[in-house]
Structures are given as structure tokens and as C-alpha cells.
Amino acid sequence: MSHHIIDFKDVVFRYPDGTEALKGVSFRITHGESVGIVGANGAGKSTLLLQMNGYILPSSGLINIGDLELTKKSRQEIRKKVGVVFQNPDDQLFMPTVYDDVAFGPLNLGMTAERVVDRVNSALQTVGCFDLREKPPHHLSGGQKRAVAIATVLAMEPDILVMDEPSSDLDPKSRRYLIRLLRGFKHTKIIASHDLDFILEVCERCLVIRDGRIVADGPVSDILTKQSLLEENNLELPLSLQKTRMQ
Amino acid sequence: MDFDKEYFNLGLLDTLSYKDTVIHRLDPRTKVIATFAFIVTVVSFPKYEIAGLIPFFLFPALIFSLGDIPVWFILKKVLVVSVFAVFIGIFNPLFDTRVMVNLFGIPVSGGWVSFFSILLKFFLTICSALLLISTTSFPGICHALRKLGIPEIFISQLLFLYRYIFVLIEETLRMVRARDLRSFGKRGQGMSIFINLIGTLFVKTIERAERIYHAMLSRGFSGTIHHIKRDHLRKADFACLSVTGVFLILFRTYDLVNLIGRQAERMF
Amino acid sequence: MHMSDALLSPAVGITFWAGTLGTIAYCSKKMKENLDEKLIPLMGVTGAFIFAAQMVNFTIPGTGSSGHLGGGMILTIILGPYAAFIVMASVLTIQALFFADGGLLALGCNIWNLGIYPCFIGYPLIYKPIVQKGMNSKKILVASLLAIFVGLQLGAFSVVLETLFSGRSELPFGTFVLLMQPIHLAIGVVEGFITAGVINFVKASMPELLESIAETKALSPEIKVRKIVLAFLVIAIITGGIVSWFASSNPDGLEWSIERVYGKPELPEHETGIVALLRAVQERTAFLPDYTFKKKETHKEQETAGKEEMASAKGEEAPDSDANAWPNVEAGTSVSGILGSIMMFGLVFLIGFGIKAIRKKGAHAPNGTSYLKG
Numbered sequence: 097m098s099h100h101i102i103d104f105k106d107v108v109f110r111y112p113d114g115t116e117a118l119k120g121v122s123f124r125i126t127h128g129e130s131v132g133i134v135g136a137n138g139a140g141k142s143t144l145l146l147q148m149n150g151y152i153l154p155s156s157g158l159i160n161i162g163d164l165e166l167t168k169k170s171r172q173e174i175r176k177k178v179g180v181v182f183q184n185p186d187d188q189l190f191m192p193t194v195y196d197d198v199a200f201g202p203l204n205l206g207m208t209a210e211r212v213v214d215r216v217n218s219a220l221q222t223v224g225c226f227d228l229r230e231k232p233p234h235h236l237s238g239g240q241k242r243a244v245a246i247a248t249v250l251a252m253e254p255d256i257l258v259m260d261e262p263s264s265d266l267d268p269k270s271r272r273y274l275i276r277l278l279r280g281f282k283h284t285k286i287i288a289s290h291d292l293d294f295i296l297e298v299c300e301r302c303l304v305i306r307d308g309r310i311v312a313d314g315p316v317s318d319i320l321t322k323q324s325l326l327e328e329n330n331l332e333l334p335l336s337l338q339k340t341r342m343q
Numbered sequence: 344m345d346f347d348k349e350y351f352n353l354g355l356l357d358t359l360s361y362k363d364t365v366i367h368r369l370d371p372r373t374k375v376i377a378t379f380a381f382i383v384t385v386v387s388f389p390k391y392e393i394a395g396l397i398p399f400f401l402f403p404a405l406i407f408s409l410g411d412i413p414v415w416f417i418l419k420k421v422l423v424v425s426v427f428a429v430f431i432g433i434f435n436p437l438f439d440t441r442v443m444v445n446l447f448g449i450p451v452s453g454g455w456v457s458f459f460s461i462l463l464k465f466f467l468t469i470c471s472a473l474l475l476i477s478t479t480s481f482p483g484i485c486h487a488l489r490k491l492g493i494p495e496i497f498i499s500q501l502l503f504l505y506r507y508i509f510v511l512i513e514e515t516l517r518m519v520r521a522r523d524l525r526s527f528g529k530r531g532q533g534m535s536i537f538i539n540l541i542g543t544l545f546v547k548t549i550e551r552a553e554r555i556y557h558a559m560l561s562r563g564f565s566g567t568i569h570h571i572k573r574d575h576l577r578k579a580d581f582a583c584l585s586v587t588g589v590f591l592i593l594f595r596t597y598d599l600v601n602l603i604g605r606q607a608e609r610m611f
Numbered sequence: 612m613h614m615s616d617a618l619l620s621p622a623v624g625i626t627f628w629a630g631t632l633g634t635i636a637y638c639s640k641k642m643k644e645n646l647d648e649k650l651i652p653l654m655g656v657t658g659a660f661i662f663a664a665q666m667v668n669f670t671i672p673g674t675g676s677s678g679h680l681g682g683g684m685i686l687t688i689i690l691g692p693y694a695a696f697i698v699m700a701s702v703l704t705i706q707a708l709f710f711a712d713g714g715l716l717a718l719g720c721n722i723w724n725l726g727i728y729p730c731f732i733g734y735p736l737i738y739k740p741i742v743q744k745g746m747n748s749k750k751i752l753v754a755s756l757l758a759i760f761v762g763l764q765l766g767a768f769s770v771v772l773e774t775l776f777s778g779r780s781e782l783p784f785g786t787f788v789l790l791m792q793p794i795h796l797a798i799g800v801v802e803g804f805i806t807a808g809v810i811n812f813v814k815a816s817m818p819e820l821l822e823s824i825a826e827t828k829a830l831s832p833e834i835k836v837r838k839i840v841l842a843f844l845v846i847a848i849i850t851g852g853i854v855s856w857f858a859s860s861n862p863d864g865l866e867w868s869i870e871r872v873y874g875k876p877e878l879p880e881h882e883t884g885i886v887a888l889l890r891a892v893q894e895r896t897a898f899l900p901d902y903t904f905k906k907k908e909t910h911k912e913q914e915t916a917g918k919e920e921m922a923s924a925k926g927e928e929a930p931d932s933d934a935n936a937w938p939n940v941e942a943g944t945s946v947s948g949i950l951g952s953i954m955m956f957g958l959v960f961l962i963g964f965g966i967k968a969i970r971k972k973g974a975h976a977p978n979g980t981s982y983l984k985g
Contacts, residue, residue, distance in 0.1 A: 151557050172563075180561050186510050187554040190652065192482035192502045199571055204563030209572075232482070234509040235361075252562060346666050353709050382716045387621045390779055397955045404963035411970065424711045428615040431780050438781040446949075454781060461779060465617035469711045476708040484708070493632075494639035500701045503655025504662070508705065511659040512666070519667055532677075537669035538805060541660075541680070542812030548660040549820060555652040566648050604951025 107157035132295035135305035136330035179249035185241035239270025292334035366410035371487035616714030628719030683729035733758035756803035
């Protein structure tokens with residue numbers, strides 16, 4: 097039933113100017129897993145995420161998403177299964193009202209008007225933003241924009257949810273709300289973040305990237321407790337695991 | 344006007360347009376058509392017209408009150424933008440000096456009459472434009488234009504532009520403030536700094552366009568933007584349009600002011 | 612400079628709106644033919660960029676006064692003429708609505724004045740040919756200055772013509788021209804330097820951009836120029852036709868200026884419509900240097916085919932009075948006019964305040980939701 101597997105095999109990506117952002121990345125994510133991706137800035141997190149829905153294609157190696165191999169032809173189809181939430185919600189909310197933004201995806205999928213309405217309403221209700229539906233995006237707060245951005249992706253009912261720095265710029269209350277929301281999702285989740293506490297609470301598994309390679313892959317309880325590993329990658333123990341320094 | 348103030352005014356007008364009053368609830372098409380008809384009628388009065396224009400003040404008065412729009416805010420804006428019209432209009436009294444009217448013994452030249460007419464027309468037309476945007480959300484106006492036949496590409500452009508104006512202004516504001524905080528008096532505000540400022544801004548804009556495009560593709564974009572049908576035409580709209588039309592024709596055709604005036608004269 | 616509603620007549624305003632809408636439709640069609648999807652978000656944010664950039668001030672060297680960016684040429688260079696015209700039109704539309712720049716009827720004129728000339732004359736006929744054979748910063752500067760100069764001069768001159776043909780202003784043609792053109796010369800120099808500066812900046816940081824976008828979307832000089840000229844001819848003919856049709860039914864518009872131009876209230880027999888208009892303009896422009904349009908002789912009453920509007924204009928009993936002739940206003944009329952005005956204003960204020968008071972009293976609380984940022 098569920099073939100929702102993400103499979104990277106020796107993926108290499110080279111930018112037009114020659115820099116290799118990914119130098120042979122391999123991993124496999126199965127249906128329902130929630131995986132965090134951490135690493136130093138410039139390690140290759142963003143490049144990895146951009147591959148997930150085919151915005152960029154690998155220079156060599158293979159990417160399989162669902163049953164499809166990622167190619168120029170198949171990426172349109174893959175985008176129906178993989179929903180990407182970007183770091184900056186202003187890049188993602190480009191329609192005049194919240195309702196229009198959430199409906200954008202379903203309308204592009206060619207659904208009938210009633211089905212679009214259903215999808216939009218349920219997506220907005222899931223993220224708790226139904227009351228905001230007639231507002232223009234620039235009247236929303238950071239947390240509201242983030243929630244609506246997620247709704248725009250949910251409305252397409254993807255199997256896989258990819259998120260880039262979802263908790264950045266959120267106040268603690270919105271952040272907490274987001275954590276609760278994501279823990280309730282049954283989708284396969286892939287989350288890139290510097291917020292290790294966030295990853296600790298939302299994900300079960302963690303990949304560490306350094307210099308375009310995966311240097312660690314394991315359960316979150318293993319990876320995010322290894323201080324030396326984290327510090328090698330310009331990271332620290334999650335704050336909640338650190339002994340209080342305020343003595 | 345300086346950047347901060349302009350941004351504030353823009354934001355205030357935008358916020359006003361989302362209020363909920365009788366006027367706001369009218370279909371955008373009604374308001375666009377009515378405003379345009381109003382402007383054309385006002386502007387159709389000849390050069391020396393003054394009395395005939397006065398009944399037209401009823402329209403802004405009604406919209407201010409029914410639409411709950413702050414009067415002083417709008418009046419200030421009208422004042423600020425009157426510079427060009429006043430500057431050109433003031434030449435009228437200079438060139439047109441033949442006496443036209445005797446006001447209680449003071450001769451008034453045609454030039455002053457036509458200048459005053461210009462001022463009245465200016466007030467009425469600019470007010471109506473500002474009242475349109477304060478009672479109709481900009482996306483509403485765009486949808487109205489689309490239904491009235493304006494090409495889709497232009498409508499998409501208007502909507503996109505509107506969406507990102509506030510984002511860009513905030514980005515620009517940050518850079519402008521940074522510049523102003525580090526410049527002393529006029530130094531630092533010169534052209535080369537300006538060029539660098541907007542050059543950087545422009546490059547960021549292009550990069551942002553890339554990211555937006557990616558977001559659009561990720562949600563299935565394939566060339567056309569689909570818009571949801573929003574049809575609001577109600578009885579209120581037809582009533583409003585017909586009443587407006589009747590009054591416009593009435594005011595344009597009959598000189599009510601002098602009618603009333605003569606009645607008053609007879610009474611006193 | 613932005614044209615203003617108060618200085619326009621319906622004839623001129625609507626004519627230019629027709630031209631602008633026609634051009635928007637034309638550009639939309641052209642863009643649909645080979646649409647680069649990427650352009651849609653790019654045009655949107657670039658428009659927002661121009662809008663924001665126009666709000667920033669800078670000091671002009673030597674004068675100390677502050678200047679602002681126009682941006683039409685930058686748009687055309689980056690996006691190509693069709694997209695740039697649409698973006699320019701959209702920016703002006705937002706300014707007309709939110710900043711009350713000029714007015715909604717004048718918007719048609721403003722889009723024309725500030726859009727047509729840079730996009731379809733300045734860029735294809737001046738900028739591109741100069742820059743075609745190798746781009747270096749000097750060429751870009753020269754090309755920008757020239758293209759912008761031509762564009763602004765044409766735009767400024769259009770404002771003069773629009774004002775003139777509307778007949779609300781007494782500014783004589785010569786004086787107006789002498790006012791507008793030099794100012795726009797100065798503006799053009801500044802704008803030219805800034806445009807060149809920005810283009811060079813972009814060229815340095817993102818060289819691929821200029822090549823990829825501008826080349827594919829630009830007009831190729833040879834063929835398209837003919838099309839442009841043809842289009843202008845068509846527009847001129849249509850304009851003249853519409854304008855003269857209006858003239859026959861609306862005396863305050865064009866006939867006024869014909870009167871001024873020709874010195875007679877009516878055109879000579881057998882000469883009506885465009886031909887007479889063109890001839891009249893021709894004769895006048897021959898005396899350009901020291902001439903004004905105005906002729907101060909009194910004019911006879913014009914036959915205006917029973918226009919009710921005229922009757923209402925001055926409360927005159929004579930049904931065929933001409934608003935442009937010097938009306939014989941008796942003291943009596945002006946008193947009733949003033950009385951009536953005061954009472955009318957009073958009525959209007961009463962209605963306005965009355966409604967406001969009723970709304971406040973009626974404990975109907977306005978929607979509790981705040982529309983400000985949550």
C-alpha cells in the first residue's frame with residue numbers, strides 16, 4: 097500500500113561554477129518516519145532539500161521518490177507527493193489572500209470547485225488558521241504566516257512533508273504550537289533545522305551532514321546526545337540536554 | 344515626503360480597505376464603475392463652472408460617513424498631492440484677467456474663477472479615488488477589473504505587485520534606515536550610495552523571484568494562475584449603481600445650487 | 612510630472628485611456644505568445660522593487676535638492692518592452708490609488724506618458740542599438756542618457772498637449788513648453804546616470820541576468836520599428852477620430868481649443884473633423900517661438916445644439932450660451948449662486964454628520980476583529 101520511500105543513492109550535485117555541494121549522499125527514508133537533518137551552515141542541507149522535489153536534479157546518482165525515479169519528466173508528478181515548506185514564508189505566500197494561497201495547489205491539480213473548497217477548509221482548520229482566510233498575507237504575524245505556509249502544502253495532501261528551518265523567527269508560543277502540530281501529522285517528515293531541541297521533540301531519526309556527505313545517521317536519542325559529534329559540526333547539545341550553566 | 348511616513352500611510356489605507364461597513368460590502372465592480380462615472384462627470388464641467396460642482400460633494404460625504412473613513416486623514420493626503428494641479432492652475436489668474444463676476448463689489452477675474460473650478464474638481468476627483476481604495480480592498484479592485492475585461496496578465500501583475508510591495512518596502516526601509524543612521528546631514532545620501540543601495544536591493548529582488556518561482560512550481564504551477572470565482576452582485580449593488588447614475592445625471596443637468604439660492608433669496 | 616484629473620477634459624482622458632488599454636492588451640497578447648513562466652513572479656517583485664526604490668530619496672550633486680528614481684528605463688532594459696510596459700502600468704495604478712498621484716482618469720494619460728516612450732521608443736530605437744555592439748559602462752551611460760532624454764521629453768510634451776486639448780488651464784502653449792522641457796532635461800540627466808549606475812551594478816554582480824532576459828525579450832530593431840510606427844499612426848488616426856467626434860458633441864473640449872487655435876468659434880465650412888484640426892494645428896505651430904494660443908477677442912455665442920449642460924453652467928436663461936464666451940453675469944445671479952452654495956454645503960455636511968452620528972449611537976458595535984497584525 098504505502099510505497100512512500102525516499103531513496104538517495106550516491107547522489108552528487110555540482111553547481112554550475114563547479115563546487116560540489118553534495119559528494120555522494122545515500123540514505124533511505126520509509127513511510128511515516130520523521131527525520132531531522134542537521135549540520136553546519138554550508139554543509140549541504142539546503143541543496144539536499146532542493147533535490148527533494150526536483151527543483152535541482154542530481155549531477156550523478158539516483159533519487160527515487162515513491163515509485164518514481166526523479167527526472168525532469170517525473171518531477172511534476174513527484175511534486176504531488178512531496179510538499180516543501182520553505183524557510184521564508186513570504187516566498188511561499190504569493191497570492192492576494194490566505195484562501196487564494198491555500199487553494200493555489202489544489203486548483204493546479206485540476207480539482208473541481210467543491211473539492212478545492214473542502215481541501216482548503218480542512219487544511220486551514222488543521223493549522224488553526226481558518227479565521228484568517230480572507231486576510232492578505234502581509235497582515236499576518238510571523239507565526240501565522242508559517243502556519244498558513246504549511247496549510248498551502250497540506251492542501252495538496254502530499255505523502256511527504258519537507259521543511260526548511262520551520263521554527264526560525266517564531267515566538268515560543270508559536271513554536272510550541274508548531275511542535276504539537278507536527279507531532280500530530282502522519283506524513284513522512286523531513287526537517288532541516290538548527291533548532292536541535294525542535295528536532296529532538298519532533299523527529300525520531302537524525303542525519304548529520306558535513307561537507308556534502310552524511311557523517312551520521314541514527315536515532316535522535318543517539319545522535320543528539322553525542323557532544324563531540326555535534327561540536328565537530330558547529331553544533332551543540334540541544335539546550336534542554338545541557339547542564340545549566342547559570343551557577 | 345519621507346519614507347517612513349509614506350509607508351505608514353500606505354499601510355493605513357490598506358488596512359482601512361478591509362473594514363466591514365455598508366460601503367465596503369458593495370461589490371468592487373459597483374464602486375469602480377461609480378467612481379469612474381463620478382470622475383468623468385465632474386471633469387466634464389466646463390472651465391468656469393463652480394456652482395454646478397457643489398452638489399457633487401454629497402458623494403464623498405456619504406462615503407465618508409457610511410464607510411467610516413477618517414476625514415482628516417484623507418484630506419491631508421489630498422492637500423499633499425495638490426501641488427502639481429495648484430502649480431499649473433495658478434497660472435490661470437495670471438493669464439485670464441478679464442473680469443467675469445462682481446462679488447459684492449469686488450471684481451473677480453475669469454482666471455480666478457477657473458482656478459477655483461480646478462481646485463474643486465481636484466478635490467472631488469482625488470477624494471473619490473482615495474475613497475475607492477479605502478472602501479475596496481486592492482485585490483477586490485483587481486478582480487473587478489478582470490471581470491470588466493482587463494487582460495489576465497495585467498491582473499496577475501497587479502496582484503503580485505500588491506502582495507510584494509509591503510515586503511520590498513520593509514526590506515528597503517531597513518537599508519534606508521541603515522544608510523540614514525550612518526550619514527551626517529547630506530553626506531552619505533548622494534547618488535553613488537543610492538545606486539549601491541538599490542542595486543543591492545535589485546539583486547535581492549531577483550533572488551527572491553527565483554525562490555517564489557520555485558515555490559510556485561512546487562505547488563504545481565504550469566503557466567496560468569487560476570482564480571477563484573467570487574461573485575457578489577446583490578440587489579444593493581444594482582440599487583447603488585442606479586441611484587448613483589440618476590444623481591450624477593441630475594446634478595450634471597440641473598443647476599441645483601442656483602435654484603436653491605434663488606428660493607432662499609425670495610424668502611429673505 | 613503626473614497629469615491631473617482636474618486639468619483634464621473627458622475627451623482627452625478617455626482617449627488616452629483607450630490608447631493605454633489598447634497597449635496593455637497588445638503587450639498581454641505578445642507576452643502570452645511565448646511566455647516565460649519565470650517572468651510572472653519576476654515582473655511582480657520587480658514592480659514592487661521599483662515602487663519601493665521610488666520612495667527613497669537621494670541628494671543631487673551640485674544642487675543639494677533631493678531626487679527620486681523613475682525607473683521606466685531600468686525596467687525595460689531588464690524585462691523587455693512588453694513586460695516593462697505592463698509593470699510600469701501596474702506601478703502607476705497602485706500609485707494612483709494609494710498615493711492619489713494624479714487621479715484615476717489621468718491614470719490613462721500617465722501610463723501613456725511614462726510607459727510608451729521609454730518602452731517603445733527609448734529602448735528599441737536608442738538604447739538597444741547603441742548597446743548592441745558590445746556593452747561597456749561608457750556605452751551604457753550614453754545609451755541611458757539619450758534614451759531617457761528622448762523618453763522624458765516626449766512624455767513632458769504629451770502632458771502639455773493633454774493639458775492644452777483639455778482646455779481647463781490658461782497656460783499658453785509656449786510658456787508651458789518652456790516650463791516643462793527644461794525641467795525634464797534636468798530630471799533626465801539624473802535619471803540617466805542612475806539607470807546606467809544600476810545596470811552596471813547588476814552587470815557586475817549578475818552578468819547572466821542581462822543577457823538571458825533582455826536578449827530574448829527585446830525587439831529586433833529592423834522589423835519591429837515599422838510595426839511601431841504603424842501602430843502610432845493607427846493610434847493617431849483613432850485618437851483624432853474620437854477626439855473630433857467628441858468635439859462635435861462637447862463644445863468645451865476640443866472645439867474650445869480649435870477656437871483658440873483658429874481664432875474663430877467654428878471651423879470654416881467644409882472643414883470639419885480631423886482635416887481641419889490638423890490644418891489648424893499646422894498653421895499655429897508654424898508661429899511657434901513667440902506665440903500663445905490665446906486670443907483675447909470676444910467670441911460670439913456658439914451654436915451648441917441645445918446643450919442642457921451649458922444652461923446649467925451659469926444658471927443662464929439663454930439655452931445656447933457658451934461657457935467660453937464671457938457671460939454677462941449679473942450681480943443677482945452671483946448672490947443666488949453664493950447663497951445656494953452655502954446652503955448646499957450645509958445640506959451635504961448635515962447629511963454626512965447625521966449619518967455618522969446615527970452610526971455611533973446605534974449601539975451596533977463594528978466588527979470586533981482587528982485587521983492589524985495579530
